[in-house]
Amino acid sequence: MKCIYLTIKTLFLAIVAVAMVACSQSKFSKKIADMAVASNVDCPINIGDITITKIDYDSLKNNLQYHVICNSDSFDIQKYQKSGLLLRSLTAVMFDNRNLEDTKSLLNDLLEAEAGIKYIYYDIEQNEKVECLISVNDIKSIVDVDKVDSDPDGVLNDYAQRQNKDFPQALDEFTTILNVEVADTALVHHFAIKTANPDELMADLNIYLLKMNISAGLKDVTNRAILLSCIKTKRSMAYLYKVQGTDRTIDVTFSSDDLETVLSAAK
Numbered sequence: 334m335k336c337i338y339l340t341i342k343t344l345f346l347a348i349v350a351v352a353m354v355a356c357s358q359s360k361f362s363k364k365i366a367d368m369a370v371a372s373n374v375d376c377p378i379n380i381g382d383i384t385i386t387k388i389d390y391d392s393l394k395n396n397l398q399y400h401v402i403c404n405s406d407s408f409d410i411q412k413y414q415k416s417g418l419l420l421r422s423l424t425a426v427m428f429d430n431r432n433l434e435d436t437k438s439l440l441n442d443l444l445e446a447e448a449g450i451k452y453i454y455y456d457i458e459q460n461e462k463v464e465c466l467i468s469v470n471d472i473k474s475i476v477d478v479d480k481v482d483s484d485p486d487g488v489l490n491d492y493a494q495r496q497n498k499d500f501p502q503a504l505d506e507f508t509t510i511l512n513v514e515v516a517d518t519a520l521v522h523h524f525a526i527k528t529a530n531p532d533e534l535m536a537d538l539n540i541y542l543l544k545m546n547i548s549a550g551l552k553d554v555t556n557r558a559i560l561l562s563c564i565k566t567k568r569s570m571a572y573l574y575k576v577q578g579t580d581r582t583i584d585v586t587f588s589s590d591d592l593e594t595v596l597s598a599a600k
Contacts, residue, residue, distance in 0.1 A: 362446050383401055395446070399451070422552070470496070474492065478558045481562050485565040531579045535581065538583065560596045
């Protein structure tokens with residue numbers, strides 16, 4: 334699996350260099366469309382176990398799209414279809430070199446156009462595909478790493494403001510995220526949980542497992558600026574789940590030290 338991570342990272346950096354050719358000719362969404370056209374000239378591109386067959390622009394969704402064929406031996410597509418978290422972890426590897434000027438320029442151009450990047454992975458042998466979107470909010474969070482040292486409070490407030498534009502939002506049939514709050518001592522995510530049997534929910538609850546699942550998601554590169562900002566401002570990160578129809582709240586909190594551990598494990 335490490336092989337495909339490194340291969341995809343190398344591929345991404347190669348495409349970034351080609352993509353920058355078209356960027357000076359236009360603004361906003363047209364710039365991204367031109368970027369796709371310029372990059373697509375060199376496709377298909379074979380690197381290791383993967384081949385990028387096409388780069389295009391989805392004007393309806395405003396996404397720069399990479400179409401990637403993967404070797405079945407190194408890319409278990411069914412596993413990634415079942416776990417969006419694993420797929421995001423794979424895709425996020427591409428942004429580990431975000432400090433390179435070309436990569437940073439690409440991300441800033443996408444932000445200017447309010448465009449995302451979608452990676453569409455294909456397994457030809459199994460005739461299946463899986464998609465991963467790096468949204469505008471994700472890109473903004475990646476870029477915000479550069480602002481942490483100078484304005485960690487600003488990074489957190491900006492994060493909460495961006496997230497709250499889309500909230501409340503149902504995550505599944507049981508869970509809704511209500512809002513994100515920047516408190517004096519914590520960054521707090523508020524949720525509501527619907528359940529027909531609150532007593533059974535509380536009896537079956539495993540806080541340790543829940544915290545481990547949240548921790549796995551926090552390792553994503555798109556959360557790095559938020560983790561760093563909490564650590565720098567000595568804030569904890571809290572996930573509060575209000576069980577509807579009761580006075581019960583499930584509290585999963587990461588201290589500043591916990592967040593340092595998470596960040597260290599993500600490197």
